[in-house]
Amino acid sequence: MSLLNVFQISASGMSAQSLRLNTTASNLANADSASAPGGVPYKAKQVQFMAAPLPNSGALGVKVDKVVEDNSPPKLLYMPGHPQADEKGYVAMPNVNPVEEMVNMLSASRSYQTNVDTMNAAKSMLLKTLTIGQ
Amino acid sequence: MQTRLDKEIGFMEQGLRIRAQRQQVLATNIANADTPNYKAKDIDFNQAMKSALSNTGNNAGMSVTNSKHIDSSSNVLSQVTERTAKQNSADGNTVDMDVEQSQFAENALQYETLVSMINGTFKNINSVMQG
Numbered sequence: 555m556s557l558l559n560v561f562q563i564s565a566s567g568m569s570a571q572s573l574r575l576n577t578t579a580s581n582l583a584n585a586d587s588a589s590a591p592g593g594v595p596y597k598a599k600q601v602q603f604m605a606a607p608l609p610n611s612g613a614l615g616v617k618v619d620k621v622v623e624d625n626s627p628p629k630l631l632y633m634p635g636h637p638q639a640d641e642k643g644y645v646a647m648p649n650v651n652p653v654e655e656m657v658n659m660l661s662a663s664r665s666y667q668t669n670v671d672t673m674n675a676a677k678s679m680l681l682k683t684l685t686i687g688q
Numbered sequence: 689m690q691t692r693l694d695k696e697i698g699f700m701e702q703g704l705r706i707r708a709q710r711q712q713v714l715a716t717n718i719a720n721a722d723t724p725n726y727k728a729k730d731i732d733f734n735q736a737m738k739s740a741l742s743n744t745g746n747n748a749g750m751s752v753t754n755s756k757h758i759d760s761s762s763n764v765l766s767q768v769t770e771r772t773a774k775q776n777s778a779d780g781n782t783v784d785m786d787v788e789q790s791q792f793a794e795n796a797l798q799y800e801t802l803v804s805m806i807n808g809t810f811k812n813i814n815s816v817m818q819g
Contacts, residue, residue, distance in 0.1 A: 556705075556712040563712065567719030574722075603723040605716075614716045616723055665721055668785070672715050675796045679711070682803050683704075687810055 557683075559613040560676035566608065566615030567669040573618050574601045574662040578655050585650040588638050596648040598624040598655075624649055693813070700806050702740045706733055707799040713768055714792045717783050725780040728771040728788070733798075736767045 577599050584596040604619035626649045634643035690698075710731040720726040773782035 556709045559712045560715040563715045563719050616719045
């Protein structure tokens with residue numbers, strides 16, 4: 555039944571958007587992490603969405619295809635007193651762009667809300683359908 | 689045998705079915721609003737309704753006599769077309785959120801209208817029977 559598929563579609567959208575929000579939170583929290591496992595500064599991460607068919611129905615949902623790392627060079631800060639400074643006094647800081655992350659955060663949150671609205675609309679339609687014959 | 693009531697309810701039932709399937713297509717568009725290269729899709733209600741009626745109206749549609757048969761009248765997802773984008777985006781996505789949201793709301797309202805009409809038909813019959 556196609557109206558019940560709407561629930562699955564919206565749920566897939568919501569989980570994809572919340573993963574995007576997670577990634578943004580991780581990026582913002584690590585905006586100043588000069589070291590990460592492996593000794594290199596933290597690299598900003600972005601999710602990549604993909605339209606994917608849902609199990610047991612022909613409907614098309616959305617899923618996170620992969621999480622990609624931003625490979626742009628780290629920001630170099632001049633901090634000679636820092637324990638991780640190189641011989642010239644520069645510390646490699648994460649390549650996180652806070653402005654970009656804030657925009658991503660707003661976009662993910664809005665898209666999440668839209669999916670919730672979609673689900674609520676489908677729910678009220680189904681409830682209305684149940685009133686047939688009453 | 690098809691009574692007048694069957695015809696009337698059947699007509700509105702087709703409408704409900706197409707509206708429900710269109711709602712699914714629109715929900716897919718909304719969920720994929722941020723997917724690169726996703727193309728927005730839609731069902732033309734007029735076209736879908738016309739072909740659904742031509743299938744069932746004069747019994748030209750194939751009847752289901754075995755559980756392995758596919759009901760030809762129930763699937764309008766074959767009539768899904770891609771929407772033409774008014775503005776191009778850098779990632780190739782053609783979902784316009786304003787269009788999708790308004791169409792979604794309109795489709796939901798049309799669905800509920802049909803449900804009300806079916807209810808009204810039943811109420812009419814009831815009042816006739818009870819005098």
